[in-house]
Amino acid sequence: xxxxxxxxxxxQTGRIAVITGATSGIGYETAKALAGAGARVIxxxxxxxxxxxxLADIRAAHAGAEVSFEPxxxxxxxxxxxxxxxxxxxxxxxxxxxxxxGVMAIPTRHATKDGFxxxxxxxxxxxxxxxxxxxxxxxxxxxxxxxxxxxLAHRSGKINFDDLQCETRYGYWSAYAQSxxxxxxxxxxxxxxxxxxxxxxxSLAAHPGFAATGLQSTGPRMGRSGPSWRERxxxxxxxxxxxxxxxxxxxxxxxxxxxxxxxxxxxGPDGFYELRGSPRxxxxxxxxxxxxxxxxxxxxxxxxxxxxxxxxxxALPERKRQP
Numbered sequence: 001x002x003x004x005x006x007x008x009x010x011x012q013t014g015r016i017a018v019i020t021g022a023t024s025g026i027g028y029e030t031a032k033a034l035a036g037a038g039a040r041v042i043x044x045x046x047x048x049x050x051x052x053x054x055l056a057d058i059r060a061a062h063a064g065a066e067v068s069f070e071p072x073x074x075x076x077x078x079x080x081x082x083x084x085x086x087x088x089x090x091x092x093x094x095x096x097x098x099x100x101x102g103v104m105a106i107p108t109r110h111a112t113k114d115g116f117x118x119x120x121x122x123x124x125x126x127x128x129x130x131x132x133x134x135x136x137x138x139x140x141x142x143x144x145x146x147x148x149x150x151x152l153a154h155r156s157g158k159i160n161f162d163d164l165q166c167e168t169r170y171g172y173w174s175a176y177a178q179s180x181x182x183x184x185x186x187x188x189x190x191x192x193x194x195x196x197x198x199x200x201x202x203s204l205a206a207h208p209g210f211a212a213t214g215l216q217s218t219g220p221r222m223g224r225s226g227p228s229w230r231e232r233x234x235x236x237x238x239x240x241x242x243x244x245x246x247x248x249x250x251x252x253x254x255x256x257x258x259x260x261x262x263x264x265x266x267x268g269p270d271g272f273y274e275l276r277g278s279p280r281x282x283x284x285x286x287x288x289x290x291x292x293x294x295x296x297x298x299x300x301x302x303x304x305x306x307x308x309x310x311x312x313x314x315a316l317p318e319r320k321r322q323p
Contacts, residue, residue, distance in 0.1 A: 021101025
């Protein structure tokens with residue numbers, strides 16, 4: 001994997017990819033690279049106006065690129081359901097789903113439209129609902145993959161089932177770390193389920209290291225008139241420790257396209273502390289490998305979203321459920 005770049009992406013002609021939150025940062029770079037490799041790319045995100053500009057940018061960079069936009073607000077289960085319904089009706093299959101969208105380090109507790117803590121709701125619960133709703137189309141895909149973007153922050157995360165929505169105690173970083181640990185556990189549990197069910201689906205995770213994107217300012221400025229001292233300090237460190245959004249997208253692109261990628265793992269940069277560098281297998285802390293927690297989190301997520309994997313799998317063609 002040394003020196004793996006976007007030039008190493010295999011031809012993606014004929015593959016259909018859905019990417020959440022791809023109007024900026026690593027999501028945008030991922031969408032642009034996949035479209036340049038020939039994939040049909042659907043960008044699912046909140047900002048319609050920004051989405052239009054991104055489509056124009058990608059088409060300008062890659063003549064003939066097949067890209068489109070679908071409105072999606074992951075902080076609203078109704079929006080997730082509507083987006084999934086449109087995608088299900090319009091697409092013959094989904095070969096690649098990239099769970100990329102996210103918000104980071106909101107200084108005070110905000111709630112989603114459904115009452116979930118915003119970071120857990122937008123980063124994890126919304127994606128969980130989207131994935132379950134799209135699973136039948138994904139399982140119709142050609143060697144389908146689900147790539148979920150986690151973070152180095154998972155290393156300090158803990159799933160607090162006693163206060164999952166941080167209603168009793170809110171810490172902006174602990175809430176973010178919990179949400180990114182949850183996304184990683186979702187990816188690992190989905191791969192376990194796929195193997196147990198005999199599906200031809202590979203679920204794997206990626207993290208960008210320290211990529212200089214809008215993520216470092218959008219969340220921390222919610223409810224503020226300007227940058228905090230932590231944001232200013234992070235900006236000072238960026239030249240020393242960070243990499244570009246395009247470089248930060250490489251672990252995601254490797255997980256999404258490389259024939260050498262495998263399910264049930266995470267990819268990240270190969271440099272110091274996995275902050276930057278070429279894609280490689282990333283460290284997953286032992287706490288994130290507790291399968292009992294994976295399964296409990298999955299069940300809690302079904303309860304919160306009103307969706308059930310059993311209902312999805314019962315509707316699948318028999319051939320999709322056989323080893």
